[in-house]
Amino acid sequence: MTESFDPGALRQWWPKPSKPRPIVIFGAGSIVGDAHLPAYRKAGFPVAGIYDPDHAKAAALANEWEIRAFEDEAAAFLVPDAIFDLATPPAAHAAILGRLPIGAAALIQKPMGSDLDAATAILEICRTRQLKAAVNFQLRFAPMMLALKDAIAKGHLGEVVDFDAWLALATPWGFWPFLKGLPRIEIAMHSIHYLDLIRGLLGNPQGVHAKTIGHPNHDVAQTRTAAILDYGDRVRCVLSVNHDHDFGRKFQACEFRISGTSGAAYVKLGVNLDYPKGEPDELWIKPAGGSDWVAVPLEGAWFPDAFVNRMANLQRFAAGEDNELIGSVEDAWQTMALVEAAYQSSAAPATAIAPLPGQ
The missing domain is CATH 3.40.50.720 (NAD(P)-binding Rossmann-like Domain)
Known part of the structure; x- marks a missing residue:
């Protein structure tokens, strides 16, 4: 209820x-x-x-x-x-x-x-x-995410049926010199947070379809990822991650949209925008039976309060x-298994598109 x-x-x-x-x-x-x-x-x-x-x-x-x-x-x-x-x-x-x-x-x-x-x-x-x-x-322990999980547990969204993660930002990879030369970067070091969070909210997916790639402007192994987590025919879960949207703040984003059968939530992960200075986190909820979106007054931020x-x-x-x-x-091993499956999916050949008949 x-x-x-x-x-x-x-x-x-x-x-x-x-x-x-x-x-x-x-x-x-x-x-x-x-x-x-x-x-x-x-x-x-x-x-x-x-x-x-x-x-x-x-x-x-x-x-x-x-x-x-x-x-x-x-x-x-x-x-x-x-x-x-x-x-x-x-x-x-x-x-x-x-x-x-x-x-x-x-x-x-x-x-x-x-x-x-x-x-x-x-x-x-x-x-x-x-x-x-x-x-x-x-x-999982960020104030906004604890609040989100609590809202879901209390039935304010109904059954969660949609999870969208959208990132278009400029990440300063040079802050972490130990990453240089590593074969696995974006999913293993960054989007792993989102995969773990999703597991904490939705449980383990049945599988994953993913592609993770680098960018011609630098030598970091991967900085762009697209992934679909397979939760069957009831839940759609998609991640679109681009760490190379380096064209000014105006159209950058780092946000989740979570939709349920009777309510929804929007989360802004502020620390990733102008990292490490960051911007304030945000959590908005359109509760079941409510007429409008409500801003949740956050008492802390991912950094450092999740720690x-x-x-x-x-x-x-x-x-x-x-x-x-x-x-x-x-x-956590299960999150690592999901990461491994994402890399295996990325390395697998894509299904070829059928040629035009007669060619």
Whole structure:
């Protein structure tokens, strides 16, 4: 039964742990300074320190945030009751996880390895070492997305039958130098967030049709993707992603349109527009039985607030305060399987168009 629509009553925050554990961060890249550290400071989560093989880089970031830079990896592992936050490139995940204390709690930067084989290896490490591990698919935890899921759960859209993702923007790939030379970029490093979010809302699709390509103006492996997720004859789910729409802000977009049988939602993902400065996120809902669109007053943004909520769930699960670890490695592996299927679809030959008869 549909509840009376109150946009201010939609859930936007995850409950905080009663006794936050110290966080040990591996990696000192831009995402740590732009999102992880601002989020943890905002939430009041203690950060025990940062380790990076480039100690000078870690020390500079640690000095900026007035925290410790570990001299070596061994010192980072010795922090008692730590939550280990792996803000590292995918190729580095397995080695670090394999040295974490048995039973430790860990947050793994997406993707969960460079491909499905690597994700499977990571899954086995986490199982063997009994790690309470989740992958940092934090878009599920953005205030706008928590509110969207709550609105769907309360029946304000009816049955969701349509999901459109449309991106036409200019992404500064140079911010992430470790991407240079990697064979998989757009789906594996960016649209993976959207695929994971869609799985969280609609469940696993039956399959995927996809094509992902680069652009003649640069050497990044892929920056443009078109994909259809197959949910049978009831749900249409389409992604159109173009990171090379570099012609000024006027007609750029980063938005989702979600339609139900009796209501709809519009989401603007502001951080991707003029990244990393970004623009405000937006969530609008046309509720079942409502006469007009209603703007949901958002209390936070994808960056950094999704990182607060993501870490809160892991902290609470590690302490026994949450029964479910959202985005666990078991669940995240399924997102990686969807990514792998998308790349296989892209590599497969297209169905040829029949020639004109007589030619």
